[in-house]
Amino acid sequence: MRVLMKGNEALAEAAVRAGCRHFFGYPITPQTELAAYMAKRLPKIDGVFLQAESEIAAINMVLGAAAAGARVMTSSSSPGISLKTEGISYIAGSDLPALIINVQRGGPGLGGIQPSQADYWQATKAPGHGDLHILVFAPNSVQEMVDTVQNAFDLADEYRMPAMILADGMLGQMMEPVTLPDEGEIQLPQKPWATNGHGGNRPRNIANSLYIEAAELEHLVRERFARYAEIEQKHVQVEQIGVDDADFVVVAYGATARVCQAAVRAARAKGIKAGLLRPITLWPFPTQAIAEAANHVQAFLTVEMSMGQMVDDVRLAVNGKVPVAFYGRTGGIIPTPQEVLEQIEKIAEGGQA
Amino acid sequence: MAIVFQKPASLTDAPLHYCPGCTHGIIHRLVAEAIDGLDAQGSTVGVAPVGCAVFAYNYFNTDMIEAPHGRAPAVATGVKRVCPQNLVFTYQGDGDLAAIGTAETVHAASRGENITIIFVNNAIYGMTGGQMAPTSLPGQVTQTSPYGRDVKTAGHPIRVCEMLATLSGTAYAERVAVDSVPNIRKAGKAIRKAFELQKQGAGFTIVEVLSTCPTNWGLNPVESLEWVRTDMMPYYPLGVYKDITAGEGTK
Amino acid sequence: MSTQNTTRPDLNAVLAGFGGQGILFMGKAIAYAGLLDGREVSWLPSYGPEMRGGTANCSVCISDEQICSPLVTAPDALVVMNQPSFEKFVDTVKPGGVVVVESSIISAKVTRDDVTVHYVPATTLAEEHGLKGLANIILMGKLLAATGFATRETMADTIAKIVPAKKAHLIPRNIEAVELGFKY
Numbered sequence: 001m002r003v004l005m006k007g008n009e010a011l012a013e014a015a016v017r018a019g020c021r022h023f024f025g026y027p028i029t030p031q032t033e034l035a036a037y038m039a040k041r042l043p044k045i046d047g048v049f050l051q052a053e054s055e056i057a058a059i060n061m062v063l064g065a066a067a068a069g070a071r072v073m074t075s076s077s078s079p080g081i082s083l084k085t086e087g088i089s090y091i092a093g094s095d096l097p098a099l100i101i102n103v104q105r106g107g108p109g110l111g112g113i114q115p116s117q118a119d120y121w122q123a124t125k126a127p128g129h130g131d132l133h134i135l136v137f138a139p140n141s142v143q144e145m146v147d148t149v150q151n152a153f154d155l156a157d158e159y160r161m162p163a164m165i166l167a168d169g170m171l172g173q174m175m176e177p178v179t180l181p182d183e184g185e186i187q188l189p190q191k192p193w194a195t196n197g198h199g200g201n202r203p204r205n206i207a208n209s210l211y212i213e214a215a216e217l218e219h220l221v222r223e224r225f226a227r228y229a230e231i232e233q234k235h236v237q238v239e240q241i242g243v244d245d246a247d248f249v250v251v252a253y254g255a256t257a258r259v260c261q262a263a264v265r266a267a268r269a270k271g272i273k274a275g276l277l278r279p280i281t282l283w284p285f286p287t288q289a290i291a292e293a294a295n296h297v298q299a300f301l302t303v304e305m306s307m308g309q310m311v312d313d314v315r316l317a318v319n320g321k322v323p324v325a326f327y328g329r330t331g332g333i334i335p336t337p338q339e340v341l342e343q344i345e346k347i348a349e350g351g352q353a
Numbered sequence: 354m355a356i357v358f359q360k361p362a363s364l365t366d367a368p369l370h371y372c373p374g375c376t377h378g379i380i381h382r383l384v385a386e387a388i389d390g391l392d393a394q395g396s397t398v399g400v401a402p403v404g405c406a407v408f409a410y411n412y413f414n415t416d417m418i419e420a421p422h423g424r425a426p427a428v429a430t431g432v433k434r435v436c437p438q439n440l441v442f443t444y445q446g447d448g449d450l451a452a453i454g455t456a457e458t459v460h461a462a463s464r465g466e467n468i469t470i471i472f473v474n475n476a477i478y479g480m481t482g483g484q485m486a487p488t489s490l491p492g493q494v495t496q497t498s499p500y501g502r503d504v505k506t507a508g509h510p511i512r513v514c515e516m517l518a519t520l521s522g523t524a525y526a527e528r529v530a531v532d533s534v535p536n537i538r539k540a541g542k543a544i545r546k547a548f549e550l551q552k553q554g555a556g557f558t559i560v561e562v563l564s565t566c567p568t569n570w571g572l573n574p575v576e577s578l579e580w581v582r583t584d585m586m587p588y589y590p591l592g593v594y595k596d597i598t599a600g601e602g603t604k
Numbered sequence: 605m606s607t608q609n610t611t612r613p614d615l616n617a618v619l620a621g622f623g624g625q626g627i628l629f630m631g632k633a634i635a636y637a638g639l640l641d642g643r644e645v646s647w648l649p650s651y652g653p654e655m656r657g658g659t660a661n662c663s664v665c666i667s668d669e670q671i672c673s674p675l676v677t678a679p680d681a682l683v684v685m686n687q688p689s690f691e692k693f694v695d696t697v698k699p700g701g702v703v704v705v706e707s708s709i710i711s712a713k714v715t716r717d718d719v720t721v722h723y724v725p726a727t728t729l730a731e732e733h734g735l736k737g738l739a740n741i742i743l744m745g746k747l748l749a750a751t752g753f754a755t756r757e758t759m760a761d762t763i764a765k766i767v768p769a770k771k772a773h774l775i776p777r778n779i780e781a782v783e784l785g786f787k788y
Contacts, residue, residue, distance in 0.1 A: 004632070004639050004647070022435060030651055048434045052427065053460035060424035060457070064431020067418045068398070068439075072431070090421045113652045174674050175632065175647040177639050195416035195432070197439045199395040206410045208419040262672030336677045 089128025114332025423454025745785025
């Protein structure tokens with residue numbers, strides 16, 4: 001059955017239905033409804049909602065709950081995520097699974113509260129100090145956000161690493177019809193590594209990210225990167241609309257991809273062979289799909305709600321074969337389909353956007 | 354042959370890395386004895402700090418987590434909310450607890466979080482080589498207060514038990530020392546009592562232990578113990594600062 | 605007025621007014637009607653400080669196809685309930701579009717001649733008919749008549765669904781308000 005739900009609330013309900021019973025967070029716009037929903041929902045199903053004293057405390061409560069074996073999450077928005085990066089690094093360094101939601105707003109600093117995609121670099125390149133990656137998902141609709149939640153939890157568990165859903169103020173605040181997954185019993189994976197009391201039945205478990213011996217640390221990081229390589233092989237998600245016969249391909253993710261889809265449609269109506277390539281996972285990034293498209297298109301246009309961050313990865317994937325133009329709005333401004341269409345037309349005419 | 358003395362089961366065989374004369378070892382033993390005494394080794398989760406005790410996860414023979422600097426009470430909160438039946442403790446130094454982790458400490462106490470903090474106060478940052486701590490005494494010479502702690506510019510040392518005793522969520526707060534055999538006995542009892550109260554679901558419990566740092570104080574072990582008595586105790590008086598069971602006949 | 609034919613028109617609407625006038629609720633009602641009709645819908649509110657005492661607005665889209673951008677920058681329908689919103693949005697309406705103006709609050713007139721304008725003194729009408737607080741629903745009724753974004757039957761079902769259970773006694777009055785606006 002389709003119901004009308006706000007993105008933030010749909011994320012929360014999807015998490016509940018994916019078996020999450022522990023939420024730790026701190027209030028921040030524009031993700032507030034997510035925490036408020038959890039505060040209402042979790043106590044009724046023997047879950048735990050805890051409003052922490054800070055973003056830092058919240059992510060460390062997530063660390064503790066994850067170490068104890070729970071399917072656990074937190075949510076925040078850009079400035080709050082910056083505060084959480086310490087904890088995210090420790091969670092990654094301790095090989096613990098957790099879900100972090102970033103309903104992005106404009107930055108830097110306190111920035112604004114309107115939608116933004118200016119945390120791409122943070123999420124995909126440096127979600128904390130050290131050599132690490134986290135899974136980063138960028139859904140573009142309320143339904144896809146719902147569908148992403150369980151997958152994010154499952155992959156985080158499978159690979160014992162943090163996962164992030166990189167949403168934005170528009171996706172968080174908007175309402176769309178969604179079909180929620182059934183509210184059945186979720187079979188969560190066994191976590192024999194959990195620090196929840198050994199009961200005298202097994203060797204003691206330690207959740208730790210400290211390795212004083214350099215060689216030991218290097219070995220562990222390399223082992224982790226071998227896991228990352230497997231993820232890059234197996235778990236890239238990308239949507240391609242009209243890319244096969246396209247002369248010009250727009251690359252965009254999340255809410256921006258929807259704007260671009262309208263622009264691409266309008267371009268096709270005007271006889272321009274445009275396509276849309278939408279990364280659904282930002283890490284792992286769909287490098288292969290872009291490289292393949294680069295073999296037959298004339299040019300790419302990357303569109304973001306930022307001054308240009310993902311465009312770096314698009315250019316690395318294209319590797320100089322064809323031009324990659326960029327168009328962005330920032331500070332909380334959402335680009336319009338008309339603006340994007342103009343950029344596509346400019347490129348199609350042979351000029352650079 | 355009767356065994357009259359042995360290592361607590363809740364300590365591993367790993368040799369401690371602490372400096373000669375440091376009383377961390379005694380405190381580790383007291384914590385382990387308290388866990389053994391409650392037969393709780395299998396249900397205990399300990400949280401190690403950043404600081405001299407960072408390797409505590411190597412020493413306690415229980416499940417352990419190594420927390421980011423100052424965040425142990427938040428990490429312990431996460432564990433306890435998932436496993437309320439477990440005995441959950443943090444083991445933190447003064448920099449970890451009373452400087453970078455003050456917020457986590459105060460709010461765990463104010464929530465009445467049902468965990469126990471073992472707070473080791475030796476008035477200095479040991480691990481990093483002897484910098485001024487939030488609990489360094491007025492006039493105390495450290496690497497970062499080379500002319501002595503000037504309270505006009507560096508502020509006053511924080512009396513943690515006194516502060517936390519004001520919070521409604523705190524069930525038990527006691528300051529002890531491990532400078533003498535009688536005091537070690539009292540410290541052991543305090544830790545045991547804190548764990549028992551946690552088992553009963555009483556709320557937040559903390560035992561502050563005055564400890565030594567001969568290396569960074571520039572004193573020998575005997576002088577260090579004496580310094581605890583002559584300099585620390587006047588500023589940090591020993592005693593029970595809060596005990597919600599005090600009126601109930603248990604002393 | 606029936607729109608029960610095979611090609612139902614898309615709606616890309618902006619609703620705007622003061623916080624507290626029920627702008628966001630009106631938007632939810634329109635979106636819900638689209639949902640009940642089995643169509644694709646989106647509702648995107650303005651959010652943040654402007655909600656607290658200032659202006660509120662939302663974008664609502666209904667379509668038989670997937671909705672690309674839920675942010676409506678060139679609406680084909682506009683409902684305005686205060687002067688600042690009138691000034692901000694009237695020029696953004698697409699030629700051929702519909703503008704519904706709360707004329708008991710806004711005295712200005714639309715000077716464009718390429719849009720259809722409906723002046724509805726909704727607050728006054730509401731008071732006259734004992735429907736205080738339902739000016740937004742009256743305007744929605746007019747929008748329904750002017751654009752046919754749903755049928756009147758769907759709208760009545762919608763009202764029954766979205767009025768909270770605790771306020772179920774208000775359902776008939778809300779339906780009356782829709783009808784009042786529809787026929788104005």
